[in-house]
Amino acid sequence: MRYVSTRGGGEPQGFFDVLLGGLAPDGGLYLPDTWPQLPPLDELRGRPYAEVAAEVMWPFVREDVERPEFDRLVADTYAVFDHPDVCPVRDLGDGLYLTELYRGPTLAFKDVALQLVGRLFEVALRRRGRRLTVLGATSGDTGSAAMEGCRTTELVEVFILFPDGRVSEVQRRQMTTLGEPRLHPVAVDGDFDDCQRLVKAAFADEAFRAEVNLGAVNSINWARVMAQIVYYVSSHLAVSPDGSPVSFAVPTGNFGNVFAGWAARSMGLPIDKLVVASNRNDVLVRFLDTGAMESAEVLATTSPSMDVGVSSNFERLLFETGGRNGALCAEMMVTFSDRGTYRVSPAVHRSITDRFDGVRVDEDDVAATIAAWHGRGVELDPHSAIGLYAGERRRKPGVPMVALATAHPAKFPDAVEAATGVRPQLPERLADLLDRPERFDSVGAGLAQVQDLMRRHAADGR
Numbered sequence: 001m002r003y004v005s006t007r008g009g010g011e012p013q014g015f016f017d018v019l020l021g022g023l024a025p026d027g028g029l030y031l032p033d034t035w036p037q038l039p040p041l042d043e044l045r046g047r048p049y050a051e052v053a054a055e056v057m058w059p060f061v062r063e064d065v066e067r068p069e070f071d072r073l074v075a076d077t078y079a080v081f082d083h084p085d086v087c088p089v090r091d092l093g094d095g096l097y098l099t100e101l102y103r104g105p106t107l108a109f110k111d112v113a114l115q116l117v118g119r120l121f122e123v124a125l126r127r128r129g130r131r132l133t134v135l136g137a138t139s140g141d142t143g144s145a146a147m148e149g150c151r152t153t154e155l156v157e158v159f160i161l162f163p164d165g166r167v168s169e170v171q172r173r174q175m176t177t178l179g180e181p182r183l184h185p186v187a188v189d190g191d192f193d194d195c196q197r198l199v200k201a202a203f204a205d206e207a208f209r210a211e212v213n214l215g216a217v218n219s220i221n222w223a224r225v226m227a228q229i230v231y232y233v234s235s236h237l238a239v240s241p242d243g244s245p246v247s248f249a250v251p252t253g254n255f256g257n258v259f260a261g262w263a264a265r266s267m268g269l270p271i272d273k274l275v276v277a278s279n280r281n282d283v284l285v286r287f288l289d290t291g292a293m294e295s296a297e298v299l300a301t302t303s304p305s306m307d308v309g310v311s312s313n314f315e316r317l318l319f320e321t322g323g324r325n326g327a328l329c330a331e332m333m334v335t336f337s338d339r340g341t342y343r344v345s346p347a348v349h350r351s352i353t354d355r356f357d358g359v360r361v362d363e364d365d366v367a368a369t370i371a372a373w374h375g376r377g378v379e380l381d382p383h384s385a386i387g388l389y390a391g392e393r394r395r396k397p398g399v400p401m402v403a404l405a406t407a408h409p410a411k412f413p414d415a416v417e418a419a420t421g422v423r424p425q426l427p428e429r430l431a432d433l434l435d436r437p438e439r440f441d442s443v444g445a446g447l448a449q450v451q452d453l454m455r456r457h458a459a460d461g462r
């Protein structure tokens, strides 16, 4: 198994190169050169999540990791989740299901991938005798998930930039109370776009990049998509005993989660429709309607992890549906960055709408969905409510519909309380989060300040 760039440049790479490199040198995203096929579903049915996970992911990593080591690593990864099924599936009746992806340490679905990525970093870096400095920007969920994921390895130092005063208290405290000197939350005097711009600028500084051996954990990392394929398979096993097709409704921002559904389907999982559920930031839903992608200004909503104006992982789908033509894909991305828009051919548009459906959910419907399901004993956060609302609208008789729940309600307590009148409680293990001592650095929104800070901490660590 080799990995190719969606923009067609460079030589095919191995798994560890792709894991540590993140983005391809030509600016493209990595994809496997062929899709391996899943083992027969009956061989997976009834087995623990970690075993299913190891079977599903094995073809992607086999050239770089020994099987017993990989099995152990995957078992360790999912042992930290607080439910024996890891990603438990709830039957809501009438063919509707909800898969809870938020049972990991930071209460959002990003743990499913980042807990694994941290452990894979350790193996890859030990093998290569290197250390890594991870730099990322977060608007909320990614930062704490990345830090928790890298907590298990001494070989990675993590810096996460967050916009000062613009993440929720729970989200900030999940980063600032870890008490581990290698994990550095950094409050930036600016907004999320400033944080992202600083990260990009740091990566563009070749000398600095080499000096600290910079690595990335953002959602374009192939290993994150790979880990997310697994819960499509495990959910399918749970709701379709005869292996007949299942549909999924997926709360979407950067298109990483739902692209993993496309990957699962490409590996032979019988999937009917993938329903792209968006909030008011509906560039993807409008693309499905029209065949044209148009970047838009980002509006703030109660589901901030989906407040995205450009869905970076969509490039992977363009590559796939455009006949895996890297030059064509690169051309469209250039058009997009020049003009803020591109259009696909009617044939490509049809091949996408054949498999994907879109639902945009307004804020009133988010609140109404949280309230309605609260009345039936199902607690939802705003992101999960968007997925479930879309799933309810798009289900068909005879085809199970699985909505993916991406965050624990207590992660977004204000929105949930506003909808239901009841403030959701943090799980026991995080109950004292608001009392733990905080530690973080603060910088202005300038590259030199961020680099100085990173160098200073690197010197402390020596």
Ligand SMILES: *Cc1c(COP(=O)(O)O)cnc(C)c1O
Pocket (backbone or CB within 6 Å): 108, 109, 110, 141, 142, 219, 251, 252, 253, 254, 255, 256, 257, 258, 305, 306, 383, 406, 407
């Ligand atoms: C990141 C995130 C999403 C969006 O996932 P993408 O892979 O970016 O589409 C949805 N919900 C929650 C809670 C998230 O943290």
